[in-house]
Amino acid sequence: MVHSKGKKLVVVAKSNKLSASLEDYLEAIFNLAGESNVARSKDIAKLLGVAKPSVTGALKNLAKKGLVNYRPYGYVTLTDSGVAEAARVAGKHSIIKSFFVNILGVDAEVAQEAACKAEHALGPAIVSRLLDFTDFITQTNGSGSDLADKFKRFRKRRRQGSRKQISKQPRK
Amino acid sequence: MVHSKGKKLVVVAKSNKLSASLEDYLEAIFNLAGESNVARSKDIAKLLGVAKPSVTGALKNLAKKGLVNYRPYGYVTLTDSGVAEAARVAGKHSIIKSFFVNILGVDAEVAQEAACKAEHALGPAIVSRLLDFTDFITQTNGSGSDLADKFKRFRKRRRQGSRKQISKQPRK
DNA sequence: CATTATAGTTAGTCTCGCCTAACTTTGTCA
DNA sequence: TGACAAAGTTAGGCGAGACTAACTATAATG
Numbered sequence: 170m171v172h173s174k175g176k177k178l179v180v181v182a183k184s185n186k187l188s189a190s191l192e193d194y195l196e197a198i199f200n201l202a203g204e205s206n207v208a209r210s211k212d213i214a215k216l217l218g219v220a221k222p223s224v225t226g227a228l229k230n231l232a233k234k235g236l237v238n239y240r241p242y243g244y245v246t247l248t249d250s251g252v253a254e255a256a257r258v259a260g261k262h263s264i265i266k267s268f269f270v271n272i273l274g275v276d277a278e279v280a281q282e283a284a285c286k287a288e289h290a291l292g293p294a295i296v297s298r299l300l301d302f303t304d305f306i307t308q309t310n311g312s313g314s315d316l317a318d319k320f321k322r323f324r325k326r327r328r329q330g331s332r333k334q335i336s337k338q339p340r341k
Numbered sequence: 342m343v344h345s346k347g348k349k350l351v352v353v354a355k356s357n358k359l360s361a362s363l364e365d366y367l368e369a370i371f372n373l374a375g376e377s378n379v380a381r382s383k384d385i386a387k388l389l390g391v392a393k394p395s396v397t398g399a400l401k402n403l404a405k406k407g408l409v410n411y412r413p414y415g416y417v418t419l420t421d422s423g424v425a426e427a428a429r430v431a432g433k434h435s436i437i438k439s440f441f442v443n444i445l446g447v448d449a450e451v452a453q454e455a456a457c458k459a460e461h462a463l464g465p466a467i468v469s470r471l472l473d474f475t476d477f478i479t480q481t482n483g484s485g486s487d488l489a490d491k492f493k494r495f496r497k498r499r500r501q502g503s504r505k506q507i508s509k510q511p512r513k
Numbered sequence: 514c515a516t517t518a519t520a521g522t523t524a525g526t527c528t529c530g531c532c533t534a535a536c537t538t539t540g541t542c543a
Numbered sequence: 544t545g546a547c548a549a550a551g552t553t554a555g556g557c558g559a560g561a562c563t564a565a566c567t568a569t570a571a572t573g
Contacts, residue, residue, distance in 0.1 A: 188559075209521095210521060211520060211521085219561070220562055220563080222563085225522055225523085226560075241568085242567090274470065275466060275467055276466070279464070283464060283467050286461075287462045287463060290462050291455055291458075292451070292455060294451050295441060295445065295447055295451070295452075295455050298445040298447060299445065301492075301495065301496045301499060302444070302445060319481075320473075320477050323477045327476075360529075362531090381550080391532090393550075394533085394551085394553080394554095395531055396551085397551065397553085413552070414537090414539065515572100515573095516571100516572085516573085517571085517573105518570085519568100519571090520567100521566105521567080521569090522567070524564090525564090526563085527561085527562075528560095528561085528562100529559090529560095530558095530559095531558090531559105532556080533554105533555090533556085534555090535552100535555105536552080536553070538551075539548100540549080540550090541547085541549095542546095542547095542548105543545095
């Protein structure tokens with residue numbers, strides 16, 4: 170971990186960086202709005218698996234940051250910067266998930282869930298490379314057989330070869 | 342995100358799963374103990390960038406879970422299951438970081454920091470594949486030139502090709 | 514248009530993880 | 544060995560983010 174952190178001059182500026190939680194709300198609104206053009210509190214709650222009052226709180230918070238247009242009992246819409254921010258997060262999500270599924274061959278469900286968490290952990294430097302890498306691998310299957318496929322076979326061989334030692338994963 | 346979650350029978354069993362924070366403490370102790378065979382509260386605090394009382398709290402917590410041997414004012418050691426758990430976390434960290442550095446070509450500092458966060462987000466299914474994949478790529482450079490190198494050139498070309506559109510990343 | 518179901522909000526509480534200030538214990542060294 | 548520094552702990556507090564219970568506003572329906 171090794172923090173270090175600014176330490177002294179930190180008091181200022183309530184920080185415009187979003188918490189993982191608020192990023193999740195923003196992304197949820199973005200996705201819901203993308204489908205049906207409206208985002209209802211109810212649906213946000215359902216999508217994120219939280220209770221309704223949690224949504225209200227988050228919306229107020231996002232409104233204070235100028236990312237959503239919030240009016241009590243009204244529909245929720247994203248502001249311009251809200252859209253930008255949400256698109257950024259959703260983009261990360263998509264890149265990460267795509268890597269998991271298309272390169273690593275992870276099950277879509279698992280990849281989806283993992284991407285939800287990882288999108289808050291990985292900065293632009295990594296995600297940008299991940300995108301390039303995924304493209305690189307999927308495009309480079311001109312020179313020979315499909316690399317992702319090769320990997321699948323490699324992995325199968327490896328996992329079969331060492332049954333007893335690794336079996337699966339030291340459970341728990 | 343899409344939770345769903347057990348929902349009904351969840352009340353029981355205070356959960357033996359560690360929070361991200363506690364995993365960090367455990368990993369820190371593991372690393373410190375590995376180097377000098379003792380883990381002092383002071384060093385844990387420094388390594389994680391937290392205040393001393395936070396360490397005390399975490400240690401009590403870990404002790405309650407049977408992962409560390411904690412005696413007030415004494416040195417901290419890991420129990421057997423503490424070692425197992427810590428090794429698991431540290432293993433994840435190492436696998437993830439290695440992928441970032443050796444495959445994606447990310448700067449070691451950045452990779453270190455990102456791995457710290459990602460290790461809490463990625464489950465065994467993904468990490469196991471990540472390990473295999475990294476090995477696969479680094480071992481498969483027999484058939485032709487080094488793939489990681491190829492990727493580096495691919496990326497350089499790509500980033501140069503699209504200067505204006507992507508330039509870097511929409512800052513903030 | 515009145516009733517009722519549904520959506521949303523308010524108020525209050527809880528847990529987690531961190532902090533500072535002040536205290537106690539331990540270790541060091543003259 | 545006694546004083547002082549360093550390490551560790553206790554007490555108290557704060558913010559984020561979630562929850563439940565109870566209330567209010569909106570929508571739908573006869």
